[in-house]
Amino acid sequence: MKTVTLAPHEFHANLLYNSDGLAPFFACDSEVKSAGGAKLAQFQHDGEQWRARLSYQSSNIVHPGETTPQGTDWQLKEMREYRIRVFRDPDVDHAGQQDFTAHVAPRWEGMRGEKDSGGTVEIPVPDGFGEGVNVRVKGSNIAFERYVPLLCEAATVLGINGRYFEEPHQFSNVQDAERYARIHKDASGPVHARDGPIASMGHLLESDRQGYRKIVQNDDDEHGQNVPGYYHTATLDTRRVREAFPDHRLPKEVKHYYAREAASLPDDDPLAHPKVGASLQVSLLDDDDTVRWSDTDRLRRELDQTVLSVLADAGLDVAPGSGSGPFVEDAYFEPEVDHSGPDPIGIDLTRVRQSQESVVVRHVADGLAPTQWEALETLVTDGGEVSPDDIADQHGRHVESVRRALREMEDLVHRKYADVSLRSEHIAGLVHDAVSEAREATRRATETVGKALEAAERGMGETMSAFIAWAARHGVDVDDAQDARLRLRFGPEVENPDKAIREGFDVWTDAGLPEERYRQAKVRFPNGAFGDAWRSLR
Template identity: 65%
Template sequence: MTGYVEPAPHEFAANYLFDSDGLAPFFAADSQIKSGGGSKRGEFTDQGERWTVTLYYQDSNVVHPGSKLPTGTEWRLDEMREFRLSVSRHGEEDRVGEQGFNAHLAPRWQGMEIEQSDGTISEYSVPDGIHEAANVKIQGSNIEFSRYLRLLRLAATSVGIRGRYFEEPHEYSNIQDAERYVRIHKDASGPVHARDGPIASMGHLLESDRQGYRKVVQNDQDEHGRNLPGYYHTVTLGPRRIREAFPDHALPKEVKHYYAREAKNQPEDSPLAHPKVGVSYQVSRWDRKLGVTEDDLEQLVRELDQAVLSVLADAGLDVAPNRGTGPFISDAYFEVETRDDGPEPIDLDLTRIKSQQESVVIKHLADGLSPVQWESLETLITHGGEVSPADIADDHDRHVESVRRALRGIDDLVVREYAEVKLRSSYVAELVHEAVEEAEEAVKRAAETGAKAIQAAKQGMDESMSVFIAWANRHGVDVDDALSRRDARMEMRLGEPEQDTDKTLREGLRVWKEAGMPVERFRMARVRFSDGSVSDAWRYLSPG
């Protein structure tokens, strides 16, 4: 096997609008329903696969237009109906029965009215430029996204509706939902959903604490209340924040690690005993749309696949297994295969973001905050909901202009938009909360680090060294030994010995190297714990 593992398609939903033939597809469906006595069945083959089709109808809340539409077209149907095509892989080929889609066909015309559940009638908004059209809403699963339109045409043809009606979607057609996923062995999935793993970290570090929409879910209980670590863990990020992790991505996404409902009851050799890691497009998280063109679908697949691979790689999983299937588990719709021409995983670099945010907080504390700035931060971490400069001023009996001036001085800690103020991330909020709660100790500690940062600057070190200083202060590294006494052995103090000491030190080594410092000096450092035990850094670091 070569290249990176290829995720499989899961959920998909899209609204296809067809106006080239007006309402002809709708009238054709009505005709076939009547000729079939209420429904009609068909079958077709595509790419060597057998598919079954059922055409049926449902009631409609579209108000009957009378004998003529507002557009002038004669209307000869007595009942208002809408139509559905249920398209499924043949049962002999899909024994799981979850590969297929449902296509809901509804009419559209200018001036169309609908009746609400409470009996009120209102005009349905049909885009300008659309005279008459058929809207087809597709919801499916486990089918490559690029196949849906072709399968729709073949399905329609199989029940007597011309497939050509569905050849040219209008530019207003758009994708509503889409997910790509892999299935991984449950013994390998822990780092993905861990409290310090990529899912939690993205929500923790990349989102401001009150930014429009932020959702992090960490549920370790299944539907029956049984404990199952990683049962349903997700993070949802809007387009602006997702670009902090994926600079060339535009689509808002949800990243998730989840099990099937009955995973707990499945034997070890069942794919359902093992979780999925998926990434889905979240249309409700932005005010733009993603179309259904070939380029749109390529962008969708590229971004979703790259996000899946990047999350797995950040968690330390082998996304390019060259022997066997690595940590992956095949199922009915996900085959463990790799491809050379797919997207490469991106280094999420969440540790660097964390270190930079620590450095920003420490810098402000070291430089000293004004009383108004302290008061502003205190309000931000204790006040729920939206907070404005006026709210802060009222809380502390200050003039609102004084608050605004104070906030301008800490722009890298807070976000100010539309008279609303919020901290830049929930992680920054935690750091500031700790500082507010333990103000004297925090300021003293930060001031010491500030002095060391000045010392580092005098020695001509680049800005990357400040990231290490922030890390060092956070974990109790004796930075003074590290910087000023180069002939002495560096010493680190790390509190109580813990299982993740090796992870902490590997993080420190990476930041140390990026600061241009000699690797061996770090590796040979003495590690002193608060219980009095002493060890060597190299014992906790991977070889080399």
């Protein structure tokens, strides 16, 4: 399937090299010293003009002494680290911020760094790594696969052997990465809508209180100007992202966002229009997991597929046949359509939503045991961590009764160790409504009994008590003062007042009460308007 080709944005990686030991680090030191502290050069890459600048900074690495632990002579008195900045030549190209910095630092097993407090801390180095360098690369608007070739060429023109940086070590890893498309603001509304794919993923694919939850819906910029969709994001951890994308394994943030100055820009400026992107969230990986440099192609595919799927779910044409369709070209994003990208996945959040709703409806319709109602009530009203013991203590139940009740609702609740939660924010909202409705039904039932007793005490007899009971059950307040007209006040829960008036009339007359008195009753409708009962009985 043809799809639009997305563009790269932020990128951050730790590239490790040990094939040549500390030689790359010593080469940086030599070139900086020979140039008097900094060195600038230029080169061409893929027909583009680039510049490279080598400089240094002080380091907190503890001096190893005369030799490193592996026996390499260390003749440098001052501990330094080096920066290679690579950027498009501003005198030739006008591509904006297309650059990266490569921070070169030595690495050996057992090395330590000085803390601001004066102590030291171990700097982690992979087991068996020996000696080498860590090159921390941070850049933007450059294709992921171009960073290493650009680094090699930049090093070469700066007098450093570019071969040092050709083959990253297998433990090299990616820390941040984003791919995006720029969408015309008139077409992007369905993406960030309250029922759009970003909001739906955030609410449907989240446990209501477990794991990491981040749903942002901000429609005002930093200056307080209203910009619909200004910054909307949903962040999904590994487990939740698989609910939408079964073959994905990387946690991501999906976002729709504008540039800070967007509100003040004319429509013909690309920055007046939002980006829709997906970025890697390394902090949500399991402790023993990482994104290897060798996984970069997979990373790009997952990010692209996420963005394309979100756009397709919002009804946007991801492969416009002519023109640019809903897309807006910018300095880095050119909405070309080809076969190089992955096919969008049908996220089918409607299916997820309907499935979750049917689960709630089935449980409520089948009738929940009192212990189950109590557990659900606690889960929707307690914002902290909840365990079966907590629920049992709160309601005076035996904990085994609570556990049994929870087991019978496993498609509604999620249990892990001692924690209990509802399976999603969407389910939490539905359960909250169900619990609230149950409370209201209990209140109405209590009022029904109370008002029937009150009517009996006032000498109205069983017939009037039956009508009062009906009214209480249906949210109708009755004022039957003997020296005034009968008054019926309908609450907001009465959806069809005319139908309710007719039903009440039947109960009233079946009880043998005066028909004319009911016909002349004064009615206050749910919207606050007043009328006469007889108008609904014609």
